[in-house]
Amino acid sequence: MSAARAAARAASGLFGSVVGHGLYAILAITAVGCAATVKTDGYFANILMQAATYAIAVFGLSVVLGLCGQINLAQAAFFALGAYAVGLGTADYHIPFWICLAAGMAIAFASGGLLGLSTLRLGGHYLAMVTISFQQILTVVLLNAVWLTHGPDGVSSIKRPDLFAQGQAYLALAVAVLAITGYVVWRLANTRLGRAMRAVRDNEIAASAAGIDVYRTKVAAFAICAALGGLGGGLFAGGFAYVSPDQFAFSDSIVFLTMALLGGVASPVGSVIGTGLLILIPEWLRFLKSVPGLYLAIYGLAVIFIVVFMSDGIWGFIAGMFRRPATAPARPARSLVLKPADSGAPIALEVRRLAKYFGGLKAVDGVDLTVRRGGVHALIGPNGSGKTTMLNVVSGLYRPTAGRILVDGVDATALSAHRRTIAGLGRTFQNIRLFRSMTALENVVIGAERDGNTQVEDGHAATVERARAALEFVGLGDRYGDLVTSFSYGHQRLIEIARALAGNPTVLLLDEPAAGLNSSEKKFLHDLLDKIAAQGLTILIIDHDMTLVAGVARHLTVLNFGRRIADGDTVDVLRQPDVVAAYLGAQ
Amino acid sequence: MDLVLQLLFTGLGIGAIYALVALGFVLIFRATNVVNFAQGEFSMVAAYLMVVFAVDLGWPYWLSFLLAIGGMALLGAIFNLGVYYPLRNRTFLPVIISTIGASIFLANTVLALYGPQPQVLPGWFDTPGVQFGPVYLDSQYLLIIAVTIALVAFQYWFFEHTLLGKKLQATSQDKEMAALLGIPVARMIMITFVYSAVLGGIAGILVAPILFVSIQMGSTIALKAFAATIIGGFGDVAGAIIGGLALGVIETFGAAYISVPYKDAFAFLVLILFLAFRPRGLFGERVAEKA
Numbered sequence: 119m120s121a122a123r124a125a126a127r128a129a130s131g132l133f134g135s136v137v138g139h140g141l142y143a144i145l146a147i148t149a150v151g152c153a154a155t156v157k158t159d160g161y162f163a164n165i166l167m168q169a170a171t172y173a174i175a176v177f178g179l180s181v182v183l184g185l186c187g188q189i190n191l192a193q194a195a196f197f198a199l200g201a202y203a204v205g206l207g208t209a210d211y212h213i214p215f216w217i218c219l220a221a222g223m224a225i226a227f228a229s230g231g232l233l234g235l236s237t238l239r240l241g242g243h244y245l246a247m248v249t250i251s252f253q254q255i256l257t258v259v260l261l262n263a264v265w266l267t268h269g270p271d272g273v274s275s276i277k278r279p280d281l282f283a284q285g286q287a288y289l290a291l292a293v294a295v296l297a298i299t300g301y302v303v304w305r306l307a308n309t310r311l312g313r314a315m316r317a318v319r320d321n322e323i324a325a326s327a328a329g330i331d332v333y334r335t336k337v338a339a340f341a342i343c344a345a346l347g348g349l350g351g352g353l354f355a356g357g358f359a360y361v362s363p364d365q366f367a368f369s370d371s372i373v374f375l376t377m378a379l380l381g382g383v384a385s386p387v388g389s390v391i392g393t394g395l396l397i398l399i400p401e402w403l404r405f406l407k408s409v410p411g412l413y414l415a416i417y418g419l420a421v422i423f424i425v426v427f428m429s430d431g432i433w434g435f436i437a438g439m440f441r442r443p444a445t446a447p448a449r450p451a452r453s454l455v456l457k458p459a460d461s462g463a464p465i466a467l468e469v470r471r472l473a474k475y476f477g478g479l480k481a482v483d484g485v486d487l488t489v490r491r492g493g494v495h496a497l498i499g500p501n502g503s504g505k506t507t508m509l510n511v512v513s514g515l516y517r518p519t520a521g522r523i524l525v526d527g528v529d530a531t532a533l534s535a536h537r538r539t540i541a542g543l544g545r546t547f548q549n550i551r552l553f554r555s556m557t558a559l560e561n562v563v564i565g566a567e568r569d570g571n572t573q574v575e576d577g578h579a580a581t582v583e584r585a586r587a588a589l590e591f592v593g594l595g596d597r598y599g600d601l602v603t604s605f606s607y608g609h610q611r612l613i614e615i616a617r618a619l620a621g622n623p624t625v626l627l628l629d630e631p632a633a634g635l636n637s638s639e640k641k642f643l644h645d646l647l648d649k650i651a652a653q654g655l656t657i658l659i660i661d662h663d664m665t666l667v668a669g670v671a672r673h674l675t676v677l678n679f680g681r682r683i684a685d686g687d688t689v690d691v692l693r694q695p696d697v698v699a700a701y702l703g704a705q
Numbered sequence: 706m707d708l709v710l711q712l713l714f715t716g717l718g719i720g721a722i723y724a725l726v727a728l729g730f731v732l733i734f735r736a737t738n739v740v741n742f743a744q745g746e747f748s749m750v751a752a753y754l755m756v757v758f759a760v761d762l763g764w765p766y767w768l769s770f771l772l773a774i775g776g777m778a779l780l781g782a783i784f785n786l787g788v789y790y791p792l793r794n795r796t797f798l799p800v801i802i803s804t805i806g807a808s809i810f811l812a813n814t815v816l817a818l819y820g821p822q823p824q825v826l827p828g829w830f831d832t833p834g835v836q837f838g839p840v841y842l843d844s845q846y847l848l849i850i851a852v853t854i855a856l857v858a859f860q861y862w863f864f865e866h867t868l869l870g871k872k873l874q875a876t877s878q879d880k881e882m883a884a885l886l887g888i889p890v891a892r893m894i895m896i897t898f899v900y901s902a903v904l905g906g907i908a909g910i911l912v913a914p915i916l917f918v919s920i921q922m923g924s925t926i927a928l929k930a931f932a933a934t935i936i937g938g939f940g941d942v943a944g945a946i947i948g949g950l951a952l953g954v955i956e957t958f959g960a961a962y963i964s965v966p967y968k969d970a971f972a973f974l975v976l977i978l979f980l981a982f983r984p985r986g987l988f989g990e991r992v993a994e995k996a
Binding site (some may be wrong): 216237240254258304314369372410417420429 | 740792798801807920939971
């Protein structure tokens with residue numbers, strides 16, 4: 119797929135409902151107009167300038183924290199990078215403002231990206247500590263690299279662009295940039311990248327199983343956040359004409375974080391509310407600043423209170439009261455097209471001498487498995503026989519100790535989990551892994567967005583269409599707009615299957631789909647599997663329910679103690695004495 | 706050579722402090738699966754309590770020490786109830802944010818009460834130190850190393866050879882299973898927080914005579930201690946101790962031979978190097994999440 123097309127696909131969804139956009143445009147134009155024309159005194163203009171530039175940086179946090187669920191405790195440092203780029207560039211080196219602003223954003227973007235690249239493979243704790251470190255190191259550098267930064271004296275006589283040299287015009291510029299970035303951040307949530315971020319936030323393993331590059335998505339979120347910090351900082355420097363290291367300390371990063379949390383990280387509206395409140399309230403409570411520390415102590419306490427009592431922030435609370443019920447679909451979904459049995463070579467999935475050891479435990483010990491295209495192949499065995507480990511190695515969650523895995527004839531042994539999904543594997547999980555903050559449709563859309571899904575190359579509408587078809591296929595088409603958490607356990611399993619099917623996989627891996635289902639749900643599942651098999655899609659299923667397995671599977675592989683003890687046609691295998699012994703005990 | 710030995714001694718002394726604070730990190734992490742970002746603040750608060758009791762009020766050093774440690778135990782308990790416990794069933798992100806809030810709150814409350822001027826806390830002994838061959842052994846550094854060895858030994862005995870220690874270990878490994886076996890998990894977590902606060906407090910009181918007692922000392926120590934836990938391998942007790950000692954030595958040599966103003970940057974550099982090339986640390990090995 120060409121880069122331009124990929125970008126278009128990533129950006130599709132930026133343009134959604136007409137009413138919302140109209141409202142937003144009117145609001146934004148009014149705000150810019152007011153900023154440009156309404157006369158205010160210098161004090162109030164300064165507050166507005168600070169609020170507008172800070173809010174841009176807080177938008178960044180709503181991306182990284184709200185959408186992607188990662189923490190950034192160095193937003194003031196990225197803000198400082200933008201501010202110093204504009205400050206030093208225009209004052210010392212006489213470079214035009216716009217170039218400095220762009221350079222500041224680029225520097226912040228690059229540092230955020232590098233910081234993310236070094237840390238984001240690891241857990242969130244590392245990121246928290248590394249961003250704190252980065253923040254403190256930057257402060258040390260700003261103070262000590264006097265030849266570049268002027269040290270504690272700071273940078274003064276920072277220039278603005280000629281067109282916006284006058285205070286009111288510059289404020290209008292800041293508000294306009296705020297409106298534009300706010301729009302982008304607002305719409306980002308419903309783009310492919312935004313959905314990937316939310317998927318990562320909700321469930322990283324499921325996200326990679328749906329074909330999302332978790333690491334790259336996190337790094338992207340982090341770099342975007344840093345770039346918005348740099349943009350806000352650059353505008354801030356132009357607005358106040360003076361910057362110094364103490365404006366961008368760790369405590370300011372906490373202030374940014376508090377602004378994001380107070381307003382609510384889920385939406386840029388929350389960012390604006392939080393920023394506005396936390397700039398105005400301290401102005402009203404100026405007397406608190408006479409006691410050093412008191413003001414920040416209250417901030418610290420506020421952070422705890424917000425997290426404990428109001429985890430969604432002010433806007434999250436308000437928006438929660440107005441959650442729109444899903445509207446019924448205007449037209450019925452199309453029928454779902456799956457990969458037919460004649461879509462390639464006769465072997466869909468091949469596993470050779472696969473082994474997985476955990477220390478001394480040989481969970482899977484040299485197993486061969488050949489899954490023929492167009493059939494249902496079951497992998498069975500007693501508890502602890504290595505079935506789920508095998509599936510996890512095949513789908514890329516575990517690295518094999520030895521052996522090879524070929525998907526559609528292509529060696530996938532070295533591929534990461536999301537690359538194997540792109541290569542054609544789709545899977546479900548024994549313990550259901552859905553994106554719990556999203557609707558059923560959104561969950562399935564993420565599955566349909568798999569790179570390499572030939573069914574949805576005509577843009578976002580086709581993707582949504584396919585997702586609806588997949589939900590219809592599993593019998594949940596009319597509840598597509600409901601949050602997945604409102605579905606029963608059995609229905610959540612079906613949504614997971616729909617998510618995998620929507621990606622149009624070559625092989626569908628089902629990890630104990632019948633576990634925890636009641637008898638009527640099992641019957642439904644059985645019928646569903648027959649329906650999938652009837653279209654010719656290749657299935658590899660693990661389950662304990664022998665009625666189900668014997669009913670749907672044509673081919674059976676039996677594992678015990680990590681080794682293959684039988685393989686062949688279902689009817690034959692179930693008659694073999696060692697299989698009976700493994701299941702029922704020797705007589 | 707003499708200078709090298711002298712620096713090694715100093716580095717081990719500072720490193721022992723990092724190791725103690727790192728131990729606090731690790732214990733809370735193992736019990737609750739979250740990193741307590743206010744761990745450094747425990748050291749800072751304890752140092753200020755010592756200044757209040759021993760300097761301002763002029764009470765005996767040992768009594769002040771006991772009172773300060775008692776105060777830390779109380780703080781640990783309040784911290785657990787106010788900062789961790791309400792969020793125990795949420796993901797780690799809100800808990801991190803909450804402990805960061807607590808860290809800001811503690812540091813700035815002390816600032817509001819005590820003002821920004823750094824305070825001086827005298828050492829435990831009147832004798833400044835002894836000359837031992839080419840190396841001058843500062844009494845406070847000797848004390849730090851001795852106390853660290855004693856605490857590590859105590860902790861080993863406690864966790865491996867007492868029933869309470871076993872229960873704490875069980876809680877940290879599998880809370881649900883521990884609860885099913887009748888172990889009062891909430892109380893075990895409470896004990897962990899109290900013990901970690903005391904540990905952090907002891908580290909703060911020991912290091913205070915070497916550094917100035919300041920609002921920033923908490924975050925500085927915490928950053929180093931966290932780097933130490935990563936060097937050692939996250940969640941590993943022996944790793945935290947060795948990582949702390951190694952970091953103290955690296956930093957002391959870096960300051961002596963490379964640059965003093967950027968002394969604090971070495972910890973960050975080592976942290977980044979480890980994250981890039983050996984993120985599991987020297988000893989740590991994490992098991993993949995079960996799918």
